[in-house]
Amino acid sequence: MSPETMPATFSETMKAVRFHAFGGPDVLRYEDAPKPSPAPGEVLVRVHAIGLNPPDWYLRDGYSMLPLEWQPKVDFPAIPGTDISGTVEALGPGTEGFAAGDDVYAMVRFPEGLAGQSRAYAEYVTVPASELARKPAGIDHAHAAAAPMSLLTAWQFLIDLGHDEPNPLQPAQHRPVPFAGKTVLVNGAAGGVGHFAVQIAKWQGARVIAVASGRNEAFLRGLGADDVIDYTRTPPEEVVHDLDLVVDAVGGPRTGRFLASLKPGGALFPIFPLGFAGTEEAEKRGITVSATQVRSSGTQLAELARRLDDGTFRAMIDSTFPLAEARQAHERAAQGHIQGKIVLTVA
Incomplete structure (x- = not known):
């Protein structure tokens, strides 16, 4: 057995951000925690940067927006984070x-780690080798950490599901649709999933309409958006028609408002589908409504x-905070209007 595969000698503790009860950002504590040891098939990673995602604050809040049985x-x-x-x-x-x-x-x-088993807000984390990849050499750790969940979500919704696990959100498996040469609207386009969806759709040859607040127009055009609708001035569902695909990175109960903007045979992909109540209307219009659960x-x-690495896709960073300031990072997330991703850095 080579030194790289020998079980390491571990110190007893590391620094991590933990919470001991559900609540707001103030429950996050930067404190000592046991340093993990890699099990068979796992890799111990010394963390340099951590990307924030909505499941981080859903977990911190106890998933209060979900039905009790879920x-x-x-x-x-x-320890939150993925x-x-x-x-x-x-x-x-x-x-x-x-290798080390x-x-x-x-x-x-x-x-699988929805209940806190991912444990990413820490100096060290164990990762199943099957979920790990070499960092893009052309970007730094902060930009690499900004990519995984948001980019995988956009990729699995739009290009390749990449697995055959049952879909917990609907009876049928989600299937990406071809959209090269077609018109795609991305709602919530400036956020984590949205800004990658814009890039993927443009890369595939679609005409891309991005919906975000007006301050994001230059940002989104720089990522390839052909048109930008400022939702604070104009409800997008009132001015766009004959769309082939809507990627609603906001989702929720209001996602059904885009059904009337889609042409028959079009598709609506709500990233957060809970609360959608337009199934009957979608069927009458011949529109496919489909979602999936992103997987590692x-x-x-x-x-x-x-x-x-080659710049086809770019991970954009809204702001960075030291790991010890995770509370402030969650407070920034709660303010909304995020441009790209929020990232924690580890010294």
Whole structure:
């Protein structure tokens, strides 16, 4: 057994952000926590940066927006977070494909870790090797950490689902639709998933209409948007028609307002589908409404790393905070109007 595959000698603690009860950003504590050890098939990663995502504050809040029977049981203290970029510290027994010193990135144990098993807000995290990929060499750790969940979500909705797991959100499996040469509207276009959806749709040859606040127009045109609608001035559903696809990165109960903007045979993909009540209307209009649950995939992240490396896709950062200031980062997220992603950095 090589030194890289030998179980490492671990110190007892590391710094992590944990919470001991559900609540607002103020429940997040930067404190000592046990340092994990990699099990067989896992990699121990020394974390350099962490990307924030909505499931982070959903977990912190106890998934209060979900029906009671859907709320996962969380054991305290819990460490939130899924998206990391860092350096391989050690490999668990029998783990292959990586070596100590490799720069890597991942979305950790999602959705399996919904109840807090991903544990990314920390100096060290264990990651199943199958969920890990080498970091794009052309970008830094902060930009790499900004990509995994948001980019995988956009990719799995629009290009390749990448798995055959049952869909927890609907009876049928989600299927991406061809949209090259067609008109695609992205609602919530300046946020994490939205700004990647804009880039993917443009890369595929679509005409892209981005919906966001007016201050984001230059940002979105720089990512390839052909038109930008300022929703604070003009309700997009009142001015756009004959769309082929709507990617609603906001989703929720209001996503049905876009049905009238789609042509028969079009598709509506709500990233957050809970609350949609327009199934009957969609069927009458001949519109497909479909969603899926993003899943960890080292294979897809390896493919996407090449496109992040050559600049085909760009991860944009709204703001960065030290890990010790996770509370302030969550407060920034709660303000909304995020341009790209919020990232925590680890010294």
